Amino acid sequence: MPVVNKAMLMRLYSSLRKRFGYLDWWPGETRDEMIIGAILTQNTSWKNVEKAIARLKGNGLLELSKLSSANIGMIEQSIMPSGFYRQKACRLKGLAAYITSNYKNLDDFFSSETQELRKELLSLDGIGNETADSIILYAAGKPVFVIDAYTKRIMKRVYGIDENMEYEELQKLFMNALGDDAPLYNDFHAQLVELGKNYCRKKPLCAGCPARKLCNFARHPQTH
Numbered sequence: 001m002p003v004v005n006k007a008m009l010m011r012l013y014s015s016l017r018k019r020f021g022y023l024d025w026w027p028g029e030t031r032d033e034m035i036i037g038a039i040l041t042q043n044t045s046w047k048n049v050e051k052a053i054a055r056l057k058g059n060g061l062l063e064l065s066k067l068s069s070a071n072i073g074m075i076e077q078s079i080m081p082s083g084f085y086r087q088k089a090c091r092l093k094g095l096a097a098y099i100t101s102n103y104k105n106l107d108d109f110f111s112s113e114t115q116e117l118r119k120e121l122l123s124l125d126g127i128g129n130e131t132a133d134s135i136i137l138y139a140a141g142k143p144v145f146v147i148d149a150y151t152k153r154i155m156k157r158v159y160g161i162d163e164n165m166e167y168e169e170l171q172k173l174f175m176n177a178l179g180d181d182a183p184l185y186n187d188f189h190a191q192l193v194e195l196g197k198n199y200c201r202k203k204p205l206c207a208g209c210p211a212r213k214l215c216n217f218a219r220h221p222q223t224h
């Protein structure tokens with residue numbers, strides 16, 4: 001496996017940051033909204049999530065305490081634009097009910113040690129690695145690096161990292177290199193998403209890409 005160290009990752013981060021500026025993620029006003037958004041964004045674009053969040057807000061359901069006792073049909077109807085709405089409505093209601101019935105509030109829920117909190121979230125229905133880590137990093141402010149499809153694609157193209165590498169292995173690569181730094185993880189992930197959306201798409205737009213000078217793929221496209 002190619003060696004990727006802190007200096008290499010920080011060069012990538014700096015070049016993205018220079019282009020995109022500080023991105024101030026997660027796009028959500030409250031921690032409840034961030035948790036809800038982390039579930040809604042499963043298998044869909046953020047545009048659809050925004051529509052679902054606006055409808056939840058309009059129906060007074062953008063709070064975990066409200067979702068936990070809401071009629072499931074009402075939740076389904078509100079989040080329809082996000083797709084998989086039946087499944088996601090169950091997940092939202094289930095997570096909201098779990099937190100509100102087992103904890104005094106979100107501070108209480110987030111008070112456990114990071115890996116314990118991660119295990120607890122992963123034990124809940126419909127919460128996988130990316131959703132759990134988005135909640136831990138963005139809503140709880142604890143240091144875990146979020147890996148998504150953009151991250152995998154960019155790491156493959158820029159550094160030649162195997163795209164099929166296990167989620168936790170790739171996560172370790174970032175976390176071992178960068179150390180526990182929640183604010184850096186927060187903005188680094190946001191920068192990778194911006195790069196993936198605007199340049200490193202399935203069909204890459206390498207001309208003008210801020211990572212071009214660092215990228216294996218851009219240097220040797222014929223070998224990929």
Ligand code: SF4
Pocket residue numbers: 154157158199200201204205206209210211212215216217218
């Ligand atoms: S140079 Fe091309 S392949 Fe490399 S990160 Fe940018 S868009 Fe992706």
